[in-house]
Amino acid sequence: MAKTSSMIRHQINIGFTFVLVIALITIFAVVEWKVKPDLIKQRQERISISQQALLDLVSAKLGQIELLTSTMALTSTKLPKDEDLFLTIFPQILNNHGDPAIAGGGIWPEPSTFTKGVERRSFFWGRSGKNMAYYDDYNHPEGKGYHNESWYKVGKGAPPDRCRWSNAYIDPFTKEPMITCTVPMHEDQEFVGVATVDMRLAGISDILSRYGKESSGYIFALDADNKAISVPNSAVKAQTYRNTLQTLNELNEQLPWLRQALNATQSLTGSRLVTVENDGIFGEASYVHLIHFPQTDWVIGLAIPKSQLTAAADRMGFFLMMAIGGLLLFVGIIAAITARNLLGKIQQTTQQIWELIEGETTQELAIGKMNEVGELRQAVNAYGEKLKSLLRQLEAIQEELVQNEKLASLGSLVSGVAHELNTPIGNARMSSTSILDTKHEFVHKLEQPITRDDLDQFLTHVEDGTRIIERNMLRASELIRAFKQLAVDQTSDHRRDFELHLLMNEVLLSMQPTLQRAPHQLEVAIPEGILLNSYPGALTQTLINLINNALIHAFIGRDAGHIHITATMATTERVSIIIRDDGAGMTPEVQKRIFDPFYTTRLGQGGSGLGLHITFNLVTGILGGRIEIQSEPEHGSCFTITIPLIAPERALPNSEGAS
Numbered sequence: 001m002a003k004t005s006s007m008i009r010h011q012i013n014i015g016f017t018f019v020l021v022i023a024l025i026t027i028f029a030v031v032e033w034k035v036k037p038d039l040i041k042q043r044q045e046r047i048s049i050s051q052q053a054l055l056d057l058v059s060a061k062l063g064q065i066e067l068l069t070s071t072m073a074l075t076s077t078k079l080p081k082d083e084d085l086f087l088t089i090f091p092q093i094l095n096n097h098g099d100p101a102i103a104g105g106g107i108w109p110e111p112s113t114f115t116k117g118v119e120r121r122s123f124f125w126g127r128s129g130k131n132m133a134y135y136d137d138y139n140h141p142e143g144k145g146y147h148n149e150s151w152y153k154v155g156k157g158a159p160p161d162r163c164r165w166s167n168a169y170i171d172p173f174t175k176e177p178m179i180t181c182t183v184p185m186h187e188d189q190e191f192v193g194v195a196t197v198d199m200r201l202a203g204i205s206d207i208l209s210r211y212g213k214e215s216s217g218y219i220f221a222l223d224a225d226n227k228a229i230s231v232p233n234s235a236v237k238a239q240t241y242r243n244t245l246q247t248l249n250e251l252n253e254q255l256p257w258l259r260q261a262l263n264a265t266q267s268l269t270g271s272r273l274v275t276v277e278n279d280g281i282f283g284e285a286s287y288v289h290l291i292h293f294p295q296t297d298w299v300i301g302l303a304i305p306k307s308q309l310t311a312a313a314d315r316m317g318f319f320l321m322m323a324i325g326g327l328l329l330f331v332g333i334i335a336a337i338t339a340r341n342l343l344g345k346i347q348q349t350t351q352q353i354w355e356l357i358e359g360e361t362t363q364e365l366a367i368g369k370m371n372e373v374g375e376l377r378q379a380v381n382a383y384g385e386k387l388k389s390l391l392r393q394l395e396a397i398q399e400e401l402v403q404n405e406k407l408a409s410l411g412s413l414v415s416g417v418a419h420e421l422n423t424p425i426g427n428a429r430m431s432s433t434s435i436l437d438t439k440h441e442f443v444h445k446l447e448q449p450i451t452r453d454d455l456d457q458f459l460t461h462v463e464d465g466t467r468i469i470e471r472n473m474l475r476a477s478e479l480i481r482a483f484k485q486l487a488v489d490q491t492s493d494h495r496r497d498f499e500l501h502l503l504m505n506e507v508l509l510s511m512q513p514t515l516q517r518a519p520h521q522l523e524v525a526i527p528e529g530i531l532l533n534s535y536p537g538a539l540t541q542t543l544i545n546l547i548n549n550a551l552i553h554a555f556i557g558r559d560a561g562h563i564h565i566t567a568t569m570a571t572t573e574r575v576s577i578i579i580r581d582d583g584a585g586m587t588p589e590v591q592k593r594i595f596d597p598f599y600t601t602r603l604g605q606g607g608s609g610l611g612l613h614i615t616f617n618l619v620t621g622i623l624g625g626r627i628e629i630q631s632e633p634e635h636g637s638c639f640t641i642t643i644p645l646i647a648p649e650r651a652l653p654n655s656e657g658a659s
Helices: 002-014 016-078 083-095 150-156 202-214 248-254 256-263 306-359 372-446 452-491 500-517 536-554 588-593 611-622
Strands: 102-109 123-128 131-135 177-187 190-200 218-222 228-230 271-279 284-293 298-305 496-499 521-525 531-534 562-569 574-581 626-631 637-644
Touching: 016 083, 016 102, 016 177, 016 190, 016 202, 016 284, 016 298, 016 306, 083 102, 083 123, 083 131, 102 177, 150 177, 150 190, 190 202, 202 218, 202 228, 202 298, 218 256, 228 248, 248 256, 256 271, 256 284, 256 298, 271 298, 284 306, 298 306, 372 452, 496 500, 500 521, 500 536, 500 562, 531 536, 531 637, 536 562, 536 574, 536 611, 536 637, 611 626
Parallel strands: 521 562
Antiparallel strands: 102 123, 102 190, 123 131, 177 190, 218 228, 218 298, 271 284, 284 298, 496 531, 562 574, 574 637, 626 637
């Protein structure tokens, strides 16, 4: 301990400056690699959440159009097929109170479904100021026919009341970018045409552009056909008379610095963050957050200058460096001075504790001045006294429980004697009673002349009864001798020569009442000729404890179980006795503690927790062997006892294990 204390003193005196430098370097590393990335990540998450709100706004706008289109489709199937009625009702529905986002739309029946024999009978309106104007161009007999349009064909396979959005396109009349929502119409589950609403993209583009400016960046958006829905006007020049939207390849040519982000939009299904090293609009690096809009299969990208995300992190990092570094320096100096003063006092306390441990003395620690160290010493003294008191109580309780365990074993032995002797004695009594009754009958017959047959029957009956009495008394005598030997073995610590299978028979005889009451089977396969010079009492107690352990713990909740006991010669000088059951088994945690005193899984249910503890002490102490356990939950348990044929001499014959 003195060496350890000296090393701490040297570390305080020599390494204080080094510790401060390492601490500052650590703070810098944490700020750069943890704090700043976390702050940037939080900022990115807020942007992602805000961008999701943007998608919700766009989705709500598109949802209005989808609802309007579905309303038109449903209404067209419920109204009578009357042209004047359609021309009166649908312009008002389509106009939607003058919504400028709606460029037009119509009802497009299948051939001959509106007017029988008429192939083209559609109703199309286009916006004209605040109202809707009717156009009959699609019904011209020499025209292309609206049934061949892609927006019509896509409605045939669409589910009912479900909008199919077209890719973005330039309207040939208004030269405005648009998208079309197509909803199929069904009557009696049969496809009868589609309803469409054309939506201007100018409103969506304005929403995206405005959101990009509010985020101090810009936004671009591509549809499923890689057509540009919205692009930064400051970087891409608009072409007024262009009939198609700009493509991804064209944007790559005009914005080469954005090429990595544009190409990342391909096959995007969720979201992704792309870093642009030199953004042409910001003049610095930027982060581009891409997100897929599943409603229309658009990809929307929000570009933000990298400096905007890192500025707050840089300020926070510098503040943390200054605040934590200064605080650490101040606290370190105070701590070093205080530690040197306390170290000496703690060393004294530690030295006295080690003296108590090594010397096994009851001397208390000197408290000295009543400060924190004094309170520590006082607490150690109180704790030590408490431990001594608990140890004395545990020793007393353990001794009492061990005696109770032995008395319980003796009670089991007495119960076995009473049960086993009851049968032969009862048989002998019945036979003697029968002989007495026969004698009375024969005496009664003597009052009259008797025949030779009467005499022979009397003598035969007396002889048979006498033999029955003799056999049962001999059986009782053998039982008394076996129980006497077993009792002597269990209550003495003397060694003797004995044969293992005979000892096992005596054990089974003593446990027969217990085994008869249980629905479990016990099978023993111990060969003859295994001779031991050992302590039969200890081995008997060990076998009884292990059998009882299986009966009590292994078969809980089971109708029947099996216990197998076998013995083999492990070596020429050792024998292995294996007690195996097919019961519930044990977890590794239980196996680690089964030999601990007072440990039981049946606390409060009759288990003392000493059976296996006594067994372990008997096997490893008196018998000079070892005991091993192998078990898995629901696969039973196996105890293996390996003991020498000749037990070691006991230095302390009155030790706990044999008492």
